[in-house]
Amino acid sequence: MAHTRFTSKTFRNNVASVSHTIVQDALLPLLSHAAKHDWVVDLEDIFLRFTYDSTFRVIFGGNSNNLSIELPDNELLKAIDDGTEAMCLKLGKEKKLIEASKIIDKHLFGYIFSKREELNRGVEANDLLAAYMTSHKNPTTSKPTSSTLDDKFLRDTALTFLFAGRDSTGTALTWFFWLISKSPGVEEIILQELKEVLASKHGSGDIGIDEKKASLKVFNAEELKGLVYLHAALCETLRLYPPLPMNRRIVVNEDVLPNGTVVKQGTKILISYYAMARMEWVWGEDCHELKPERWIDETGKLSPEPLTKFFTFNAGIRNCIGKDMAFTQMKVVVASVMFNFEVGLLEGHVVKPKPSLVLHTKHGLKVRIKERASLI
Numbered sequence: 001m002a003h004t005r006f007t008s009k010t011f012r013n014n015v016a017s018v019s020h021t022i023v024q025d026a027l028l029p030l031l032s033h034a035a036k037h038d039w040v041v042d043l044e045d046i047f048l049r050f051t052y053d054s055t056f057r058v059i060f061g062g063n064s065n066n067l068s069i070e071l072p073d074n075e076l077l078k079a080i081d082d083g084t085e086a087m088c089l090k091l092g093k094e095k096k097l098i099e100a101s102k103i104i105d106k107h108l109f110g111y112i113f114s115k116r117e118e119l120n121r122g123v124e125a126n127d128l129l130a131a132y133m134t135s136h137k138n139p140t141t142s143k144p145t146s147s148t149l150d151d152k153f154l155r156d157t158a159l160t161f162l163f164a165g166r167d168s169t170g171t172a173l174t175w176f177f178w179l180i181s182k183s184p185g186v187e188e189i190i191l192q193e194l195k196e197v198l199a200s201k202h203g204s205g206d207i208g209i210d211e212k213k214a215s216l217k218v219f220n221a222e223e224l225k226g227l228v229y230l231h232a233a234l235c236e237t238l239r240l241y242p243p244l245p246m247n248r249r250i251v252v253n254e255d256v257l258p259n260g261t262v263v264k265q266g267t268k269i270l271i272s273y274y275a276m277a278r279m280e281w282v283w284g285e286d287c288h289e290l291k292p293e294r295w296i297d298e299t300g301k302l303s304p305e306p307l308t309k310f311f312t313f314n315a316g317i318r319n320c321i322g323k324d325m326a327f328t329q330m331k332v333v334v335a336s337v338m339f340n341f342e343v344g345l346l347e348g349h350v351v352k353p354k355p356s357l358v359l360h361t362k363h364g365l366k367v368r369i370k371e372r373a374s375l376i
């Protein structure tokens with residue numbers, strides 16, 4: 001059901017509109033404030049708040065506002081982080097995980113309860129939770145039947161989406177800005193692409209200048225559609241810094257891998273996407289470089305060839321169903337932030353991965369923000 005929904009036009013439009021709204025109302029004002037007051041900000045924290053809020057609104061509907069100048073504490077967010085950390089460290093029965101589970105249950109069962117009440121009152125909703133709840137309809141009345149899905153199933157599903165949507169895209173954005181801070185050439189080409197989009201939209205640069213002076217520019221889904229180089233740069237980031245750096249599979253029936261290796265039933269296979277990105281025989285001698293060009297063919301279109309060795313979203317039947325959603329979110333954030341601001345890494349700040357289930361940074365991404373002089 002989620003698969004069908006994620007590929008529907010209504011869902012895609014909702015993702016685009018939610019992302020646009022949060023960038024416009026929360027992300028850019030926050031960065032603008034940081035620029036005016038010469039704040040040092042942790043972009044990883046900011047991006048994780050952005051992806052949490054946007055994923056939350058898509059799943060539960062309603063509002064979630066964790067991206068304001070005060071950067072408020074959020075009990076559920078903290079519980080998800082504590083719970084994940086405890087699980088990664090295999091502290092399954094430890095107090096921290098038990099406490100985190102209780103808080104997660106309190107919030108998620110609360111949302112489920114309110115949503116059910118809303119639906120019973122006939123409130124229209126186009127979020128994912130409502131879609132799950134109304135997926136069992138009475139064929140005559142088209143109303144949800146009494147045998148709606150069990151609350152524990154709904155809690156687990158909602159938590160999966162919240163976690164899958166927030167951490168993956170939030171860390172991808174973090175690594176993107178870090179890589180770009182060390183690759184001014186790539187940044188220049190992306191900015192050029194953005195300028196061209198605006199120029200073609202407005203026929204001449206003039207309207208773009210007025211628009212920029214009046215307020216900060218937020219790109220919409222239509223403007224972001226044909227940005228080949230930006231898409232390629234995001235794929236390059238996801239190749240080098242896959243948000244899920246490792247995956248695991250268990251052999252169901254004995255089989256032979258394409259290189260002749262026999263794998264016995266029950267064998268656990270660990271696949272390191274992070275290591276694969278750094279293997280010369282897979283990506284070539286320049287595998288360590290950020291090179292968006294490897295994703296573009298000689299006609300200037302995105303080349304499908306690298307996708308055959310790109311498993312950041314997994315492959316096959318259990319691949320990621322949120323891939324398009326992630327690209328929509330990342331593009332609106334990257335284009336709007338880069339167009340309006342210069343992001344400078346804090347001098348002396350070390351950025352390196354933290355070994356964990358998701359490829360977070362060890363110390364965050366500390367930066368200073370400057371408003372960019374008009375590009376048009």
Ligand code: HEM
Pocket residue numbers: 055160161162164165166168169172238242243244247311312313314317318319320321322323325326
């Ligand atoms: C850059 C962003 C993302 C990356 C790199 C990513 C990566 C992945 C990977 C590697 C898997 C396979 C996991 C496995 O083999 O067990 C997966 C599955 C999944 N992802 Fe994503 N993901 C991203 C964004 C999202 C978003 C935004 C959502 C939705 C809110 C999402 C929802 C899911 C779900 C529901 C699954 C399970 C699919 C299934 O088992 O059939 N992901 N993702």
